[in-house]
Amino acid sequence: MAASDDPRRGGFSFGQLGEEFDEEFTNTVRNLCDIERAKIISPENVAHYSHGHQWLELEPQGGMTKSGFETHSHEGSLQLEDIRLHRIEVIPRHVTAVVTEMSKQFTQMMYAEVAEGADAVGNTVDAKQFESPALAFLEGLKRLEFGVDRQGNPSRPQLHLGQAALEALQRDFEKHGKPLQDKIEEITKQKEREAVERNKSRLRRFKGYKDA
Amino acid sequence: MRSCLVIGSATYESDDLDELLGAKTDADNVYAVLTDPKLGAYDSSSAKLIDPTLEEVRDALAKFVLSSPPPDVFTFYFAGHGDVNGGTFYMLLRNSRIGQLSRTALGITEVFSLVNEGQPQQVNIVIDACRAGGLVFDLTQAIKAESLGAHISPNISLLATADIAQAAEETQEGGIATTALVRAIRGDDATPSTASYLDLVTLGTHVAARMAEAGVAQAPIVWGLNLTGLSRFALNPHAAKSVVPLIGTMTGAAASSPIAQQLEGRRDHLWRLYLDLGQGVDLGQLSGELETAMGLLDSEAGQASDFILGLSYSLPPRARASGEPFANAEVLAACAASLVKVGKKDPKAATAIEDIAKRFVAAVDAEMAALELPLLNNWRALLSRPSGYRDFVLLPLRISKLLGYMAAAEVVAEAHGIVRISGECTAANILQRLLTDFEGSFVCLSDQQAAYLSVFFASPICLRHQPEAEQIFGLMFADFIARGGRVLATQFTGSSAFQYCWALATETPMPATVQLAVPTTLLAVLLTASVRLNNEDAVDPYLHFLDHHGTNIYIPEDISEFMRPSIPNGVNVTLSVGAEHGLGIFTVADFRSAFTKYCSSALEKLNSDISPNERIAATLACMAQPDRILWPTFQPVPPVETAKGFAVDGATDG
Numbered sequence: 001m002a003a004s005d006d007p008r009r010g011g012f013s014f015g016q017l018g019e020e021f022d023e024e025f026t027n028t029v030r031n032l033c034d035i036e037r038a039k040i041i042s043p044e045n046v047a048h049y050s051h052g053h054q055w056l057e058l059e060p061q062g063g064m065t066k067s068g069f070e071t072h073s074h075e076g077s078l079q080l081e082d083i084r085l086h087r088i089e090v091i092p093r094h095v096t097a098v099v100t101e102m103s104k105q106f107t108q109m110m111y112a113e114v115a116e117g118a119d120a121v122g123n124t125v126d127a128k129q130f131e132s133p134a135l136a137f138l139e140g141l142k143r144l145e146f147g148v149d150r151q152g153n154p155s156r157p158q159l160h161l162g163q164a165a166l167e168a169l170q171r172d173f174e175k176h177g178k179p180l181q182d183k184i185e186e187i188t189k190q191k192e193r194e195a196v197e198r199n200k201s202r203l204r205r206f207k208g209y210k211d212a
Numbered sequence: 213m214r215s216c217l218v219i220g221s222a223t224y225e226s227d228d229l230d231e232l233l234g235a236k237t238d239a240d241n242v243y244a245v246l247t248d249p250k251l252g253a254y255d256s257s258s259a260k261l262i263d264p265t266l267e268e269v270r271d272a273l274a275k276f277v278l279s280s281p282p283p284d285v286f287t288f289y290f291a292g293h294g295d296v297n298g299g300t301f302y303m304l305l306r307n308s309r310i311g312q313l314s315r316t317a318l319g320i321t322e323v324f325s326l327v328n329e330g331q332p333q334q335v336n337i338v339i340d341a342c343r344a345g346g347l348v349f350d351l352t353q354a355i356k357a358e359s360l361g362a363h364i365s366p367n368i369s370l371l372a373t374a375d376i377a378q379a380a381e382e383t384q385e386g387g388i389a390t391t392a393l394v395r396a397i398r399g400d401d402a403t404p405s406t407a408s409y410l411d412l413v414t415l416g417t418h419v420a421a422r423m424a425e426a427g428v429a430q431a432p433i434v435w436g437l438n439l440t441g442l443s444r445f446a447l448n449p450h451a452a453k454s455v456v457p458l459i460g461t462m463t464g465a466a467a468s469s470p471i472a473q474q475l476e477g478r479r480d481h482l483w484r485l486y487l488d489l490g491q492g493v494d495l496g497q498l499s500g501e502l503e504t505a506m507g508l509l510d511s512e513a514g515q516a517s518d519f520i521l522g523l524s525y526s527l528p529p530r531a532r533a534s535g536e537p538f539a540n541a542e543v544l545a546a547c548a549a550s551l552v553k554v555g556k557k558d559p560k561a562a563t564a565i566e567d568i569a570k571r572f573v574a575a576v577d578a579e580m581a582a583l584e585l586p587l588l589n590n591w592r593a594l595l596s597r598p599s600g601y602r603d604f605v606l607l608p609l610r611i612s613k614l615l616g617y618m619a620a621a622e623v624v625a626e627a628h629g630i631v632r633i634s635g636e637c638t639a640a641n642i643l644q645r646l647l648t649d650f651e652g653s654f655v656c657l658s659d660q661q662a663a664y665l666s667v668f669f670a671s672p673i674c675l676r677h678q679p680e681a682e683q684i685f686g687l688m689f690a691d692f693i694a695r696g697g698r699v700l701a702t703q704f705t706g707s708s709a710f711q712y713c714w715a716l717a718t719e720t721p722m723p724a725t726v727q728l729a730v731p732t733t734l735l736a737v738l739l740t741a742s743v744r745l746n747n748e749d750a751v752d753p754y755l756h757f758l759d760h761h762g763t764n765i766y767i768p769e770d771i772s773e774f775m776r777p778s779i780p781n782g783v784n785v786t787l788s789v790g791a792e793h794g795l796g797i798f799t800v801a802d803f804r805s806a807f808t809k810y811c812s813s814a815l816e817k818l819n820s821d822i823s824p825n826e827r828i829a830a831t832l833a834c835m836a837q838p839d840r841i842l843w844p845t846f847q848p849v850p851p852v853e854t855a856k857g858f859a860v861d862g863a864t865d866g
Binding site: 009010011028089 | 595
């Protein structure tokens with residue numbers, strides 16, 4: 001709309017009140033998005049960059065790949081009629097819509113990134129080639145390398161599933177019973193020991209490090 | 213001593229510079245009106261130079277500005293070619309060369325430097341040249357300097373007749389802008405001012421309006437701040453006869469004004485304030501600075517009134533530059549309100565309040581007239597620019613403020629017998645439109661609205677439009693009940709306003725960071741309005757919804773303190789809805805009784821001490837600092853119409 005066609009005139013001085021109000025809307029969206037993201041990724045593992053738009057990721061094999069920021073966006077519209085009638089209930093409704101959409105986009109991006117990374121190194125398991133989801137899970141577990149947290153404690157991998165798939169997997173676990181559970185437990189323990197040992201080897205590279 | 217140096221640069225030695233048909237005529241006309249004893253009243257020792265060289269102008273400038281003692285008023289006028297080079301504006305003279313401006317033309321910075329060195333008490337600079345607005349660059353540079361203020365005269369006004377990218381139009385009879393200026397000085401064309409002297413800012417604003425009306429594609433730039441009183445560019449042919457000379461006599465003022473000396477330490481702050489006004493009015497900052505500066509002046513000698521009156525002419529045009537409608541009215545309200553402090557001891561205060569208050573009415577009327585048609589055509593006219601979520605807060609506040617300013621203008625107009633051509637009719641139309649289109653926005657957000665509503669419900673407009681006033685009252689009271697009486701305190705940030713709206717919308721507890729008005733003044737205002745509108749019966753059935761709710765009535769001890777940011781003396785009378793003992797309010801009648809019992813004596817004492825002009829200034833104080841209510845003019849008593857206005861409790865307001 002050309003400035004001359006814009007019917008809005010405003011009137012009177014309100015200092016920074018308007019800017020602050022809009023900024024708080026943005027802050028609320030950001031805070032809620034942070035909370036949603038923290039459900040998937042620990043805040044300690046969220047990196048923040050002040051400059052640039054790309055970063056290099058060093059791979060275990062010595063190579064490196066370039067990654068960059070991806071933009072998530074959501075477009076909503078505020079009806080002027082809502083303002084005129086002072087329907088403030090649209091504020092939380094709009095905030096929720098933005099947060100939901102942003103979280104959805106973030107989650108989709110994260111799964112896509114993980115899938116792309118696994119595909120690139122061939123570390124994937126096709127569940128359809130197994131008799132049951134539980135056996136596919138077992139195969140996946142075998143292929144995984146566990147990590148440790150900042151205190152050196154082994155951390156188990158996360159399993160992200162939709163509700164229906166999760167229920168099917170649980171049923172399948174129950175069907176296979178204790179033998180499968182024992183097998184999983186055995187592999188898990190072994191992977192944890194390997195993770196701890198790998199971490200110790202890494203730490204020994206520090207000159208001042210001593211094994212506990 | 214009043215000196216002027218008038219330059220008409222019509223012909224040039226360089227073939228690159230065309231002859232200017234009207235420059236000589238302009239200089240002749242300006243010099244004639246300025247040296248006319250009944251118009252400009254500049255001394256006969258003033259000078260006019262036609263087609264001078266750079267050296268001749270430099271000599272003349274030095275002679276006038278560096279004379280001892282320096283002139284009380286020095287006016288520099290230039291008509292000729294102008295250009296901007298390297299961020300500096302140059303005036304071209306007979307021997308100037310394009311491409312060698314810094315060596316052969318007169319830079320505006322050179323004029324500033326001489327002025328700063330000579331320190332005339334008041335300086336006016338008028339430039340009718342192409343790209344004259346370029347001088348604003350230089351001025352901004354000077355003001356950014358570390359020694360802000362020290363390098364700028366305490367009183368300087370500028371009129372550049374064309375913006376930096378524009379040509380100054382002229383005919384054989386002279387430049388369009390200068391012709392308009394001369395007509396105004398001669399009195400052929402009246403400015404809105406009725407003061408004894410015309411200042412250049414008022415004249416410049418007038419010239420700009422005339423040029424806009426004539427459709428001339430040339431936007432003059434007007435700039436000026438006068439700290440020592442109203443600038444005396446020329447006598448005002450349309451001065452009100454009752455207005456006494458404001459600062460001494462025309463020639464008798466001391467070269468170094470006592471006001472300027474007293475304000476030396478505040479000069480930087482005042483310049484900063486002036487500059488910031490172009491970005492928007494911060495009424496708290498403005499009122500605070502006026503209060504501080506006035507504290508340095510000798511009120512009994514009339515210095516405070518001179519100072520405020522001068523500012524009241526300088527600041528509104530700058531505020532208008534912010535583009536925010538009503539900004540100039542807000543500044544005028546703050547200026548008039550500040551004088552309540554010296555109303556009793558400053559001999560010129562009453563006159564100054566009257567002068568400013570009248571211009572306040574004109575400003576409100578002009579803004580309402582400008583709003584009326586756009587608002588009738590499109591309700592969005594009241595939205596912010598840019599709008600968005602912020603308007604959930606700004607729109608209701610803006611509507612309350614509009615009601616307050618509309619009503620304050622009525623109060624002032626009635627007190628001073630001002631005949632308004634269309635103000636009342638415009639107000640009625642806007643009021644109708646507000647109720648038709650913004651029913652949902654008559655909501656109670658903050659105690660800030662209490663001040664505006666108190667002036668509205670106390671004003672004649674409320675009685676003239678009783679059905680509309682009742683409707684507004686009904687909407688506001690219903691909303692107050694709906695939000696359980698929870699409204700924001702008078703001062704709040706946009707962040708807490710958002711959290712407040714969020715908590716209400718999500719029905720979650722109010723965060724501790726949100727400062728609510730406890731007790732609230734808004735309830736006392738609404739209850740008082742219900743009495744004045746005879747709506748008590750409609751309120752009583754709903755009061756139980758406000759059980760335990762507190763309301764406050766603050767009455768100052770001395771009206772001279774009424775504009776202080778925080779008023780130190782006085783009493784807060786806090787009444788509680790449904791309190792078992794003491795001041796409990798169960799009906800509006802209880803509120804009336806409690807008000808009479810606990811407030812009347814303090815109000816009577818205060819009322820007996822307020823002059824009509826102080827009452828006007830205090831009313832405008834409620835507009836400028838909306839955390840105070842002028843309870844003497846707004847008591848829970850049904851008003852009775854008298855021949856003189858509306859009488860309440862023995863006092864006549866208006």
